[in-house]
Amino acid sequence: MQIGILGSGDVGRALGTGFATIGHSVKIGSRNPDQEKIRQWVAKTGATASAGSFADAAAFGELLVLATAWSGTADAIRLAGPENAATKVLIDVTNPLDFSAGMPPRLAIGHTDSGGEQVQRWLPKARVVKAFNIVGSAHMFRPQFPGGPPDMFICGEDADAKKIVTRLLHSFEWAVNDIGGIMGARYLEPLAMVWILHFAATGSGNHAFKLLRK
Amino acid sequence: MQIGILGSGDVGRALGTGFATIGHSVKIGSRNPDQEKIRQWVAKTGATASAGSFADAAAFGELLVLATAWSGTADAIRLAGPENAATKVLIDVTNPLDFSAGMPPRLAIGHTDSGGEQVQRWLPKARVVKAFNIVGSAHMFRPQFPGGPPDMFICGEDADAKKIVTRLLHSFEWAVNDIGGIMGARYLEPLAMVWILHFAATGSGNHAFKLLRK
Secondary structure, three states, X not given: OEEEEEOOOHHHHHHHHHHHHOOOEEEEEOOOOOOHHHHHHHHHHOOOEEEEOHHHHHHHOOEEEEOOOHHHHHHHHHHHOHHHOOOOEEEEOOOOEEOOOOOOOXXXXXEOOOHHHHHHHHOXXXXXXXXXXXXXXXXXXXXXXXXXXXXXXXEEOOHHHHHHHHHHHXXXXXXXXXXXXXXXXXXXXXXXXXXXXXXXXXXXOOEEEEEEEO | OEEEEEOOOXXXXXXHHHHHXXXXXXXXXXXXXXXXXXXXXXXXXXXXXXXXXXXXXXXXXXEEEEOOOHHHHHHHHHHHOHHHHOOOEEEEOOOOEEOOOOOOXXXXXXXXXXHHHHHHHHOOOOEEEEOOOOOOHHHOOOOOOOXXXXXXXXXXXXXXXXXXXXXXXXXXXXXXXXXXXXXXXXXXXXXXXXXXXHHHHHXXXXXXXXXXXX
């Protein structure tokens, strides 16, 4: 298959290498396809790899991959030509990240609040810690899964409160990951939705998330 | 420790059982603490378990657990008395779910759009599939993790496009979960943020999500 990749960053090149490795022809599109990192990628990847403008890559691809930084995405799509994407499968690898407030980034679109933040506003003097919201009640205590234990992600403003909750979670036999302040509820409540949608798709609530590491 | 649980549903009772099992005293708070399911839970859980009003449970707990349905959460907090939560650790287990449009639910607060939906609006004739957005570029192709393969979650409007992307992901050696239409990007882009925040906390990008099952 001919694959057109919009975006020549680490993500675009990594996916391009993957597609080439399994036998596809890949053209990476960029504002500046002559830049060194792209020429190196083409040379290393071999005869099935090439580079060109966004429009070149979009026209080339039978399947397209959108792998741009969010701030450049609208422009890349305009340059690629929406007509070059019509009817084609387009894999959207982008994340709408806003770095304007420093690191870590925030989501630039659509995510403005969460239940956890609302609860903390309702109870300004309580030390709210979001936890246990990403799994069904049957598996909250001592979850038993092949390959487990699963991971519980928590967030909240108060470090001591999170230490207390972490100890409790360990006694409930969870691995624990602290993702930061209560704003993290914007990310953990959607994670509950992923759990729920898998339940909806399979009819089974016997699943839980694990963060694989190495 | 004395634990006060606001909410007597499956979640509140499951967590109450867990806390009692590891030696804590638990009082479950409810609008109607005399209902059968609560009396049965108290009888089964033993001498360290009790029930009462939301205010009773909030006053009793040295640590509080908020385990209400979202639609009843504001009212439960009002009945519990915010002063009863002041300075205390409160574990927020709620998810702000809106069931008004049927099953599956949507997030009731804060989540109104996503990059994936924006991309689909920019390219109305393309068959957009969100994929590869929840892992760093180093692990997009043939991810190698103890306990793997990790899971890629995808979403999009076009079933055939998702089949094509699923086949590609399998050839990239990912397990694949389809969570539904492109609105699912509202859940997968926050999942990327969980990945990013773990990176920010640990300095390592060598992690990926797996959905444990049994």
